[in-house]
Amino acid sequence: MHTFDRDRRQSVLLTVSQMAEADRLSVVAGVSSFALMSNAGEAVAREIQRRWTPRPLVVLCGPGNNGGDGFVTAHRLAEAGWPVTLAMWGDPSALKGEAKQHAQRWQGAVHTLSPAVLEGAELIVDAVFGAGLARALQGPVLETLTAAGRGNAPIIAIDIPSGVMGDTGESLGAVAAVLTVPFFRKKPGHLLQPGRALCGDVVVADIGTPETVLDTLVPQTYENHPRLWLSDLPPIATQDRAPRCAGVLPLDEDEFRQKFAFSGDSLTRTRAAAQSCSRVVVLEGGDTVIAAPDGQAIINSNTPSNRAGASVVSRSIIHGLQAQGMPALSAAAAGMWLHGAAIAEFGPGFSAQDWPAVLPVLLRGLVN
Ligand SMILES: NC(=O)C1=CN([C@@H]2O[C@H](COP(=O)(O)OP(=O)(O)OC[C@H]3O[C@@H](n4cnc5c(N)ncnc54)[C@H](OP(=O)(O)O)[C@@H]3O)[C@@H](O)[C@H]2O)[C@H](O)CC1
Numbered sequence: 001m002h003t004f005d006r007d008r009r010q011s012v013l014l015t016v017s018q019m020a021e022a023d024r025l026s027v028v029a030g031v032s033s034f035a036l037m038s039n040a041g042e043a044v045a046r047e048i049q050r051r052w053t054p055r056p057l058v059v060l061c062g063p064g065n066n067g068g069d070g071f072v073t074a075h076r077l078a079e080a081g082w083p084v085t086l087a088m089w090g091d092p093s094a095l096k097g098e099a100k101q102h103a104q105r106w107q108g109a110v111h112t113l114s115p116a117v118l119e120g121a122e123l124i125v126d127a128v129f130g131a132g133l134a135r136a137l138q139g140p141v142l143e144t145l146t147a148a149g150r151g152n153a154p155i156i157a158i159d160i161p162s163g164v165m166g167d168t169g170e171s172l173g174a175v176a177a178v179l180t181v182p183f184f185r186k187k188p189g190h191l192l193q194p195g196r197a198l199c200g201d202v203v204v205a206d207i208g209t210p211e212t213v214l215d216t217l218v219p220q221t222y223e224n225h226p227r228l229w230l231s232d233l234p235p236i237a238t239q240d241r242a243p244r245c246a247g248v249l250p251l252d253e254d255e256f257r258q259k260f261a262f263s264g265d266s267l268t269r270t271r272a273a274a275q276s277c278s279r280v281v282v283l284e285g286g287d288t289v290i291a292a293p294d295g296q297a298i299i300n301s302n303t304p305s306n307r308a309g310a311s312v313v314s315r316s317i318i319h320g321l322q323a324q325g326m327p328a329l330s331a332a333a334a335g336m337w338l339h340g341a342a343i344a345e346f347g348p349g350f351s352a353q354d355w356p357a358v359l360p361v362l363l364r365g366l367v368n
């Protein structure tokens with residue numbers, strides 16, 4: 001995990017402040033903020049056109065750059081012949097920078113944000129707040145998004161559903177999207193619950209951010225993926241009952257609360273626990289977090305999101321891997337990922353005894 005190679009970069013998660021820094025570094029590297037926003041809004045339009053034929057679509061814009069992206073998406077889809085209605089929360093003349101420039105290119109009306117603008121909508125684009133969410137939704141924003149959530153029109157969120165905190169996945173009034181399009185990399189809030197469930201499908205768009213910005217940012221959080229640990233994987237032996245995992249402390253929510261008093265989101269709590277006990281800690285759940293004492297953390301995204309309670313199977317796998325010399329963080333990440341993949345492949349009835357038969361199938365899938 002300590003070698004920051006090209007493959008592992010694909011799994012990086014950036015915090016809200018790291019993403020802002022990535023934007024700043026992109027500009028230094030010669031990609032303008034105007035271009036980043038064009039690329040962002042166009043990417044969202046493209047993802048919509050890939051999935052739906054033209055139909056009445058309402059874009060809900062906010063007062064910052066998330067709203068700016070929404071103006072670009074609206075502009076691009078209207079150019080392509082879609083019937084687009086745009087509504088904005090806040091005063092359009094107060095928009096700044098590239099959001100203002102992109103808003104000026106929008107030829108249609110700018111309606112005031114209210115539930116009434118949703119009338120007749122068959123698709124809704126949520127571009128109210130993204131990374132800049134600073135407090136709970138209220139007033140017309142909350143009323144309009146709540147009405148959108150109650151209706152039948154699918155919601156597409158630009159960057160992250162408005163109301164989900166990018167660093168923690170906490171919801172401050174968000175409604176569920178069917179599709180979320182973040183840019184460059186995901187943020188922890190796309191994987192931590194309830195954020196993960198509110199995002200629907202997550203499709204990361206390339207908006208021209210140079211990969212080299214990651215050299216400066218030195219991220220510490222990853223989405224679990226075999227590319228993080230495959231090269232550390234030994235042949236596997238398993239135990240048939242839940243063992244003590246020497247360098248790894250796997251805990252479900254109840255066990256965690258009995259042992260630690262940390263509060264906050266699961267990423268923050270697991271990191272704090274790992275640091276305090278100088279071991280790799282796994283907090284099992286629908287958004288399992290694996291954290292090392294040095295601050296590195298991996299969020300597992302292939303476990304069913306309604307999962308709760310301890311898993312004898314994943315603990316057995318972790319123990320088996322560790323017993324064969326796999327480093328603790330890699331063993332914990334591999335164990336959780338392989339368990340999630342096994343459930344997806346063979347169903348929840350899968351047990352530790354099935355493991356020797358299942359592993360080759362999973363490994364073949366990975367190699368292919
Ligand atoms: N690399 C990238 O990911 C890029 C992302 N882009 C897009 O930019 C947004 C982030 O833009 P930013 O302007 O920083 O933030 P927002 O648009 O999300 O919102 C900021 C404004 O919203 C106000 N705010 C925040 N929370 C609330 C609330 N609950 N109620 C009312 N108003 C709220 C905030 O007001 P303040 O008073 O707190 O200042 C701001 O006015 C990112 O999400 C992407 O969509 C770039 O376009 C391309 C690169």
Ligand SMILES: [K+]
Pocket residue numbers: 066126127128129130157158159160161162
């Ligand atoms: K949004």
